[in-house]
Amino acid sequence: MFKLIGIAAGYYFLGWWGVLFGFILGAFIDRVRAYGQGAFNPLHNAIRQAVFLETTFILMGRLAKADGRVSEEEIAHAEEFMTKLGMTSDHKKTAITWFKRGADPEYDIEKSYTKFLNYCGHTKNLKEVLLVYLIVMALADGHFHPEEEKLLADMAARLGFGPNAFKHLMDMVLNQSHFAGGKVATAESLDDAYKALGVTKESTDAEIKRAYRKLMSQYHPDKLMGQGVPEDMIKMATEQAKDIQLAYDLIKKTRNL
Numbered sequence: 001m002f003k004l005i006g007i008a009a010g011y012y013f014l015g016w017w018g019v020l021f022g023f024i025l026g027a028f029i030d031r032v033r034a035y036g037q038g039a040f041n042p043l044h045n046a047i048r049q050a051v052f053l054e055t056t057f058i059l060m061g062r063l064a065k066a067d068g069r070v071s072e073e074e075i076a077h078a079e080e081f082m083t084k085l086g087m088t089s090d091h092k093k094t095a096i097t098w099f100k101r102g103a104d105p106e107y108d109i110e111k112s113y114t115k116f117l118n119y120c121g122h123t124k125n126l127k128e129v130l131l132v133y134l135i136v137m138a139l140a141d142g143h144f145h146p147e148e149e150k151l152l153a154d155m156a157a158r159l160g161f162g163p164n165a166f167k168h169l170m171d172m173v174l175n176q177s178h179f180a181g182g183k184v185a186t187a188e189s190l191d192d193a194y195k196a197l198g199v200t201k202e203s204t205d206a207e208i209k210r211a212y213r214k215l216m217s218q219y220h221p222d223k224l225m226g227q228g229v230p231e232d233m234i235k236m237a238t239e240q241a242k243d244i245q246l247a248y249d250l251i252k253k254t255r256n257l
Helices: 002-014 016-035 042-067 072-085 089-103 110-120 126-139 146-158 163-177 186-197 205-218 221-227 231-255
Strands: none
Touching: 042 072, 042 089, 042 110, 042 126, 042 146, 042 221, 042 231, 072 089, 072 231, 110 126, 126 146, 126 163, 126 221, 126 231, 146 163, 163 186, 163 231, 186 205, 186 231, 205 231, 221 231
16 A cells, blocks of 8 residues: 555655655555564564563463462463474473463563563554464363453453453454364354454445455464564464454355355
């Protein structure tokens, strides 16, 4: 979009030479908007990726502690989860250390929120992606405990999400999980499909397509890595995108889109 604006403005003010300048400037702005500042600052992006990974597993440890204790099963589950992500052995060891740190009641969790917001808080969508990942992690064992939901709501608030925004995001992620593994059951799943996209049956075809495209764009691997999501954790986004695609396919089939 900004490429076209740049071309038009460049031609208006500088003539044909301005077209080239406007195109380059517009392309730069479009790329920053799409992939974040990390697309042009690899060092800054590497720092954001490290902070994102650290925050994710510290908060995951705190979630595991939500019921008062961290069991051996929960630690084993965390390790299994890291394996499913395809994390390198070095990253896995570090992630386990962060997980245990977050589970330690003596650890000041405020440090993690502050660090994350300082390094990642102004990056497009990164706070939402972190929260989505935490919700998925809480659901990964097949159970969703009230204490986990309460803690997730607190985490959401600290990341800048109000109660309504958190509930909307929770509904979307919970219903996206119903499509995991490709188990789509026509009529029963239709309501879930709408909720998975954050729309309703009353939404227009255009609104549904727009919601679908926005979600698929949000989980695009290049965009996520450009914003600061570590490569190790892109696999989770890919799985979310598959669930969203299945939900959209069901709606599309029903509406003949």
